[in-house]
Amino acid sequence: MRIVVHGQQAFGKAVLERLLERGENVVAVCCAPTKEGRPEDPLVEFAREKGLPVHQPASWKTPEALELMQSFEADVCMMAYVLLFVPEAVRDAPKYGTFQYHPSLCPEHRGPSSINWPIAMGKTRTGLTIFWPDDGLDEGPIMLQKTCEIGPDETIGDVYFNKLFPMGVDAMIEGLELVKAGVILKHDQRLDEGSYESWFKGDHAAVDWSKPVADVYNIIRAANPAPGASTTIKDQPVQLYDAERREGSGTPGEVVEVTDEGIVMQAEGGRVLIKRLKPQGGKKMSASEWFNSLG
Template structure:
């Protein structure tokens, strides 16, 4: 069987295992990724992880500022790919682009569709306390993650799992699922399945305010927010007018008679804060203008006292 001619569109590290699979199984005509962006204190231009991987493979890289222009769309049409694979690319495809490949445009999405559509499905699955998630491959249409589903794979979300940990599991899973999807499409053995829109939950963009802790919520809800925003954008609270970032916690039982946000107990390796229901045990945090540290070191350094109140 002739190898499929493909185009890959992706940007972050999450997409790299899928690019690797496509490189092994197909003839990649072009890799399309976001333009180099300034990063770090020096604001030096930095290539995306997908561009870096593509250059290692010796693949041609295209970086349009806007993919839907007449000129760039015509260029894609001239390539006549059998399949376009899209993984966390960062731009919306026009219907004209979606119509180019004979096998369609396949997206690798980091949730069990239709549950979490949108930009941040991994974060929101943890923030909302889900016990499982996974990866779905789908045929793209003009909607936001609304296309017909092809294959799925699941993974359990453990009570202390962070977004960073879940991201790495789903990243590897995405590559494996794409491999099976390509085989199934080439053989004609996959039957696309319509999504039930009534089961959808929008996983919107995150920003700094998403991480502002509301101490009147339950300890479990706050714990889920903290692990869901680890390692970005990170949950935070204020103490004496200064911003503290929270990296690792756990929900604990205990006396909640103190106002939410009040430090109720100092331990050897942690300290506890009252919430709307239950206590939040803080294990790792980041004081203002300092590096991440264990809560034990923070307590031993007299960083907090019983009765202090996070707002």
């Protein structure tokens, strides 16, 4: 079976690695263009190391892009973390079409920050979806889904790298096996009826210490390691990362104490120990070290 891998970053690379380990016939690798001054995408570097043809069109909405996909004479295209919009004609050019990975239990949490939002909302489960994309935003018939738990102290980094990343690579291969077996599942359930959330940043990642401590802690977890929850401590804007929930009462927004472990902040009904933060214009560092440097 002739396969086109369309993706980016470490996830796209991991899918390609798995395909090559299995001896699959990857005829082309597609990736977004490399931005000037930025390092080469890991997927592009790996594909070139393996001698695979790499294509990086600036847009897939042109006649030339359609001709490019048609020239591969592919049986299927596997989309692994794709940011550029790919129109229907291009997606349908391979014999069996194109399927895609999305790190949420669609139709819930469609959009670019699909891992952040379930954590920020205090949910205890999330998952991934392999689907046949249409021209909507993360919409189309579902092929298969996998679920996983969100631990009470897990961050977006924990959930993605330890769960959704490896599960997603396995699920992409499972999807390929279904296509190869002729079982092209296109369920009636579609992805256009659930929630669509935009980027989890700005006001979404801002901490309101007057909120219940559970809500505050969820925001910090959902923003770690990116984009970092934002707040102000001692009139200094900072982004918060590693944290731990604590018991205790007091005035919300107050610095309760500073220890070798970090800064203890008061929220409504409980406290949060901030272990690591990033001051404006600086680098991530120990919260207590930063606080003590203020004098």
